[in-house]
Amino acid sequence: MxxxxxxxxxxxxxxxxxxxxxxxxxxxxxxxxxxxxxxxxxxxxxxxxxxxxxxxxxxxxxxxxxxxxxxxxxxxxxxxxxxxxxxxxxxxxxxxxxxxxxxxxxxxxxxxxxxxxxxxxxxxxxxxxxxxxxxxxxxxxxxxxxxxxxxxxxxxxxxxxxxxxxxxKAASSVKERKRILFILSMQGDRIMASGKNTAANGIIELAGGVNAIDGYEGYKQLTDEAIGKAAPDVILMMDRGGNHAVSPEQIFGNPAFAGTPVARTKKLVRMDALYLLGFGPRTAKAAHDLSVALYGDAAEH
Structure with a gap:
């Protein structure tokens, strides 16, 4: 392990x-x-x-x-x-x-x-x-x-x-799409998140989700106000494993999320970095697995 x-x-x-x-x-x-x-x-x-x-x-x-x-x-x-x-x-x-x-x-x-x-x-x-x-x-x-x-x-x-x-096809059948905030890092409680034209944005769309951040390209640090406006339903992160992982308490204890939907649901999805963001032969499976994590059994049909 x-x-x-x-x-x-x-x-x-x-x-x-x-x-x-x-x-x-x-x-x-x-x-x-x-x-x-x-x-x-x-x-x-x-x-x-x-x-x-x-x-x-x-x-x-x-x-x-x-x-x-x-x-x-x-x-x-x-x-x-x-x-x-x-x-x-x-x-x-x-x-x-x-x-x-x-x-x-x-x-x-x-x-x-x-x-x-x-x-x-x-x-x-x-x-x-x-x-x-x-x-x-x-x-x-x-x-x-x-x-x-x-x-x-x-x-x-x-x-x-x-x-x-x-x-x-499965993603297109999703009626109520969740807003996903992909967090790259949380150094010093400063949240760096994914905008457009990124691997994270691509896999979120393939899985039937909506990137909660659409005002810029690439990855940038967000202000608390920007996170509030993004109103994410789900937090998506790479699975860093062991001591590298940021705990759910650290994430949802951040005041930037106060008042957002994810603060109530505390929905956090972690996936292997290469699998999630690699955009290689396993991408369809990664998109399917992410969709199931977001929508449950509905993503299977």
Whole structure:
């Protein structure tokens, strides 16, 4: 159990870092080229947890020689050499495993490191990050094209697409949508929450909920007044595990929630960070599980 808690805390910390990074898509999108295929993918590095999940889901994990520190699922991926955090890559660390190609999730960097890798003539394919069901399917197709296995990618995308369609159909049937406040952190009782154009916003919508914060993009600290106006019905957080977790007493004891619906219901949902926010092959299941947590048996029909 201690090992699970440590992994949960690590995953949540990594996703917190991802969320708070301000340069998101600019590092790799500016470097993206026409290349969409890695001719020799026999020694592949996967940068981005969702891409690593896709490689495993395609049954192509034998190609992997390393991964980044956000690639914690499936558990076998953790046995691969770790070349570092996707937004703080070291060219030396990446090149030390002698890769024949690199899969990069959009937002990887820094730009200087990618420039060095480009000069070292290591083929790189940048896969776009979009926090929608279609974005997941596009990732699968992008990985399939990069590895030259489009047929396998088409089959996986069809299966995942059917699951996503079922999740979206269930979400569309929800009549009274709950307002969800995703809290990234509560340092010093200051609440940092998710706005639009985030993984949290995307999974809330897929689950049939409404993001209680729609006045900004990304993650920001909220004033007590803003929380009052948001009027959340449910608090959603990453499951940090062990000593990393903020207790319900700390959350609902915060005066910012006084007078809001969630202060009365004390409805708190915690989910594994990679599962909830990864936007990989498990996203439909994560959306379903979140929907059940929000609406109970009604989400099953």
């Amino acid at each position: 201690a090992g699970i808690s440590m992994r949960a805390g690590r995953a949540a910390l990594l996703f917190s870092m991802l969320a708070m990074a301000v340069s998101s898509a600019t590092t790799t999108s500016a470097l993206a080229e026409e290349t969409t295929r890695i001719e020799d993918s026999s020694r592949l590095i996967s940068i981005g947890g969702s891409l690593t999940e896709i490689v495993y889901a395609l049954g192509e994990e034998k190609r992997l020689v390393a991964r980044d520190s956000t690639s914690l699922y499936p558990p076998e991926a953790g046995k691969l050499p770790d070349v570092g955090y996707m937004r703080a890559l070291s060219p030396e660390g990446v090149l030390s495993v002698n890769p024949s190609g690199i899969l990069l999730l959009e937002g990887s960097g820094p730009r200087e490191a990618l420039d060095v890798l480009k000069k070292a003539s290591v083929p790189m394919v940048v896969v776009p990050e979009r926090f929608t069901g279609q974005g997941v399917l596009d990732k699968i197709h992008g990985v399939g094209k990069a590895l030259g296995i489009q047929d396998k990618a088409d089959k996986l995308a069809a299966s995942v697409g059917a699951d996503l369609a079922a999740a979206e």
